[in-house]
Amino acid sequence: MSEQIQPVILGADIGVYALARSFHEAYGVRSVVVSGAALGPVAHSQIIDNVLVEDGHDPRQLVDRLVSLAAELPGKRLVLMANSDWLVRVVVQHRAELEPHYVVPFLSEDLLERISDKATFAEICQDLGISVPRTIVQDFAQAGEEEWAPVPVDISYPLIAKAASSADYQDVEFAGKKKVFEIQTPGELDELWASLRGTGFRGRFVVQELIPGDDTQMRSITAYVDSRGATTLLCSAHVLLEEHTPSGLGNPAAMVTTRIEPMLDQARHFLKSTGYVGFANFDVKVDPRDGSYRFFEVNPRIGRNNYYVTAAGANPMRFLVADRVEGRAVEPVVVDEQVLYSILPNSLLLKYVLDPALRSQVQGLIRAGKVAHPLRYAKDGSPRRLAYVAAALINQVRKFRRYYPEVTGTGF
Structure with missing residues (x-):
């Protein structure tokens, strides 16, 4: 079939x-x-x-x-x-x-609405004993009323602010709009609230404590839950570098697939407890203060960087087709294979990987040819595509030179 x-x-x-x-x-x-x-x-x-x-x-x-x-x-x-x-x-x-x-x-519409909202996601995780950053919710539903005022925020600065629902934020436009804001002072936060209110935003924003550590503290999980409720595919990856453009902030640009069982156990618990079905993609950060895995959000889809799973030997489409087209149950798979997934030139990536152990690991994968770029496909190599892929790599150099010219050792 x-x-x-x-x-x-x-x-x-x-x-x-x-x-x-x-x-x-x-x-x-x-x-x-x-x-x-x-x-x-x-x-x-x-x-x-x-x-x-x-x-x-x-x-x-x-x-x-x-x-x-x-x-x-x-x-x-x-x-x-x-x-x-x-x-x-x-x-x-x-x-x-x-x-x-x-x-x-x-997944169902009801569950989609619950888990797509970062505020509700944090509440679900707390109920399940899954670690999340401390979160305060700012609701703009009544922001059109003259007497509306934002709730006080007592989280230490700098802190993180982002839309609870990216769908609610999709078409909002204002000067300085970002996917994720790193707020340094109460004044900056007041300016953000004023911009959102003025542009007519009526959704919710979450304010969260900033978990210390740079991009290399981030982790990614991709999962597939079949129509029977079994988590048949799990793959985790250690992020090396994220994008730093305002619109792409937080999207992994390079990762190494790495099996991290304690983190995967928490993902399994979340998926089973919520009755999830289909693909899911979790953003997680290791808190260097205590080693805990802080779950930031779950995307109700396979994720922009899904090819890291295929590159590591577990093509997610086979799990989907076996389940939904062929009606077959399959044995659950947890990916063990290590590959380097990257949309960057190797030289650019290595400029930013400063940890000696990580750098050695990346160099070893490069030498072994275990590197995957989703757009570089030998069976799709027309001259116009090859030119686009080459231009995309050059453009990455330009973007990092503009938006992240120096490795600071800090981030979110």
């Missing part, structure tokens, strides 16, 4: 290409990618058919195009994937329209 599958993927970023690549590696199939524009990662690809909609941010257009697309692909088992929070929400909210045509391997 797997030979009849047809992946249909919403979006156009590097994570979408990684999904298409994983499907192609597993089953030799081309993916249909639906988006508002064929951006660089998915353009000129020999493993992707791009389908464009006039407005890629209009949920109604996307859903209508998915329904009409299904009629154009008779005889195939259509598997629908999305890899950004707001697109997952579109799919889940329109499940009744899409499920007659597609396999929709996502």
Whole structure:
């Protein structure tokens, strides 16, 4: 049955290409990618058919195009994937329209709303005995009222502020907007609250203690929970370097897959206790003060950097297809293989990896050829794609030179 599958993927970023690549590696199939524009990662690809909609941010257009697309692909088992929070929400909210045509391997709408909100996620973790940074919630629901005032914040500075729900924050625009804010003073926090209130933001922001340590304290977990509720795939990675552009802050740029069992146990506990199904991606930080694993959030999707799992020998699409297309239960897998996943030139990465043990590990993986870049695929090597990949690597050098020119040894 797997030979009849047809992946249909919403979006156009590097994570979408990684999904298409994983499907192609597993089953030799081309993916249909639906988006508002064929951006660089998915353009000129020999493993992707791009389908464009006039407005890629209009949920109604996307859903209508998915329904009409299904009629154009008779005889195939259509598997629908999305890899950004707001697109997952579109799919889940329109499940009744899409499920007659597609396999929709996502969690319930109720659970999506609960775990996608960083404030509610923190509460769930605390109830389960899973460590999180100390969190205060700032609710802007009544911020349009003249008498509204933000709640006091008694967390030590510097601290972290970010939207509780990225979907609520998606279309908010103001000067200095960032995915994550490192706030140095009460005055800076007051300015952020004023900007959010003034722009009409009516969601929630969370303020959290800043867990000390640089990018290398971060960890990533990718999981798949099958339709029976069994966690059949777990893979963890040690982050070496994150992106530092305002829009990409916190996205891992380089990681080494590393099995970290105590952290994975907590992820299993969360997934089982919440009744989770589908792919999940956790952001975790090791607290150097006590060695605890502080869970920051869970993304209700496989994650932008999902290719690290495939590179380590456990192609996630095989777990998905076995479960949702073939109806098979599979033996759970915890990834042990070590590979270096990186979207950076090796020389740029090594500039930032200062810890001698980590640096030696990275150099060893490079020498052994155990390095994976999601866009570098030998079976998708047209001249225009090769030129794009080369330009993307050069652009990484420019971005780090501009936004993170020196290694400071601090971060979040």
